[in-house]
Amino acid sequence: MSQILGVKFNDFGQIYYFSSGPFVVREGHSVIVKTEQGMGLGKVFVSQQDLPEDITEDSVKTIYRLAGEEDLIIDAENKALSRDALKFCKRCIDTQKLEMKLVDVEVFFDRSKMIFYFTAPGRIDFRELVKDLVKEYRTRIELRQIGVRHETQMLGAIGNCGQICCCRRFMRKFMPVTIRMAKEQNLFLNPTKISGICGRLLCCLSFEQENYEQFHKRCPKLGKRYNTAHGNVKVTRSNFFRNTLTILPEVGDEIEISLDDWPDVLKATSPDQLSSREPADVESRKSDGPQARSGAGRGQPSGGKRPERSESRPPRGERPARSDRSRPARGERPGKPERSGKSERPVRPERPRPEKKKRPLDSRDGSGQLKDAEKSESELTNRPETGSQERKPAPKNRRPSRRRRRKKPSGGSSSGSSEN
Template sequence: MQRFALVRVGLLRRLESYALPAELRPQAGAEVVVRSPRGLEFGTLLAEVERGPPVGDLVRIASAEDRSRRTELAERAAAELARLRAELANGPARIVALERLLDGERAVVYYSARERVDVPAFLGALRERLGVEVLLEQVGPRQRARICGGCGVCGRELCCASFLRVLRPVSIRLARLQGLGDEARRSAGACGRLKCCLRYEAPRYAEAARGLPRVGARVRTERLAGEVLAVDVLRRRVLVRPRGAAPRVVFPEEVLEESAPPPRRLPEASAEATPKPTPDEPELPAGQERGTEAPEPGWSQLAKRLWSRVNPRARRREAPPAREAEGEEPPTGP
């Protein structure tokens, strides 16, 4: 029976399945050497699984020589990364990390770019400087934070770089569930995207929000009745604004009656493309659009100039004043 092992490989901490030889009995957490489509790599065995197909073979359990080789290649890659960043600093791509494979014949370059990159030219420049076959891999902001690591605002190591195995998408709905939908500074992580913790904390918030009134609902207690302005899910407190009084803090146990918030009504679209003039607005001449009529006489010269800039038709209609009309004669030659 074919056996498979789930192995975490590379700087991106990919979870891949590898064929496990029958003679090997590695324990979970053991360091192993695998042969992936990219080459010979170092990885960590997580568990033995019953799924396939594998992307490669598990070659052996890592020895002391393999660990020493990995350390040597990591130090060499760090020096090469610093040199590449200095030499290609003005290029369109930002080199995030450099990884030397265990066989020493290939290198993986992780890069990020906001603009389009000439991949053949960029690849040729890297091969010329490294002297080995180079594999390019473009990464996004979350993957870049996972490779570089760091600490979050909570003071702990980034979730993506420590224990998260798969980077799943995080929607703005999860931020709104925790009351962070309109505060980008608090909901964004080190990568500039929504925090990963919003996703795995969402079930706890959804469970804690049960029984709490929604924002915009009308509630009534023994002391007051009003509209819900804000809800503190963790402390289980509700801020209610009574009519004609200052907002008050109410606990959900005090709520005797609750009515759902009114549905949002979208503005109705006008049936006609051109609005009809109000009784105070005069009819415009035929062929003239509303918004191009001349400004009032009391407007300042600056307002008139701005008005003529945003109304090209009016600017074309305006003619420079004739000097003859002011009683001056046109200039003559010498």
């Protein structure tokens, strides 16, 4: 049964996946594989049954064959050739006075191509350098410019933590690192502390960035004020490792609470409603403090206890119902002294609504006719309809509409009003 092999062509290079095919391969064996750039010799670092999630079956090729002793000798000669080419290229760079730094030289297994890796601050005109390299090695020459991170990955270094750099040990792809990550992780923005050997931001800042993002989503905004069980507080800082928040109330010292208890602190109205209750002596001091004084101001004793019932007050079961109690009038209440200088305010009776007098129809003013007609209409609409009573017809003296009045003016009243 074929296996999935993870092959590396360099110690610092990326892992490429191949199928073992009919060959029996173990970790540490050397194999010959076909690549887009020709034949190559690699070393097996991973041997497993399943493909990684980001690899498809179509992209996996079968190895060409297992490497023999002759292949291993050729590989050793290629490594010696790369060391000699590195020295020769450095001499040519010094002779031509080029502003570039040579990092490493890679020789293909069949010597069909040689790649020279270098770093430079800008663009370099190395046409004369390529001519010298072609005359010396009689093969294809490629000069590839790389960044400072890849340079550290190829050469290796010791980081600030005292271990070999992550890019040299296990990293194969560089993740983007920004200064925002350092701010979210509450690090001092000191370049010597947050920068690596390469001079760029530490790659390890991106390792825990996802956890910090989830933590900050749960945290309230720093510097904002909230109404909580401890009163109006201000969120001063948060601690990712302890999973806590630090709040500052208006009166008192800072309080550190767990982030899991923050929703309960917002919902509660007093510290007594929280799950973590305060000690009994603190609660007793609080009850003897402002609460007792506020109770005394409302007519209660300073001890906070209600006064005992007097003997003259009947028990609750013997009291008459509220509806049976005879309530004296306002002026007849016994024991209440009369107010000096102020007379008792009598109850204002409801005033009867006076009826409007009907004006005769032969009046010179046409407004009385209109008011009588409106009143008769309102009486008809407000009167409830019953089965026994029939609806009365409209009065005969109803004022005609405007159109009718214009066409057929009635009597002297309409003519008199028009003349006026």
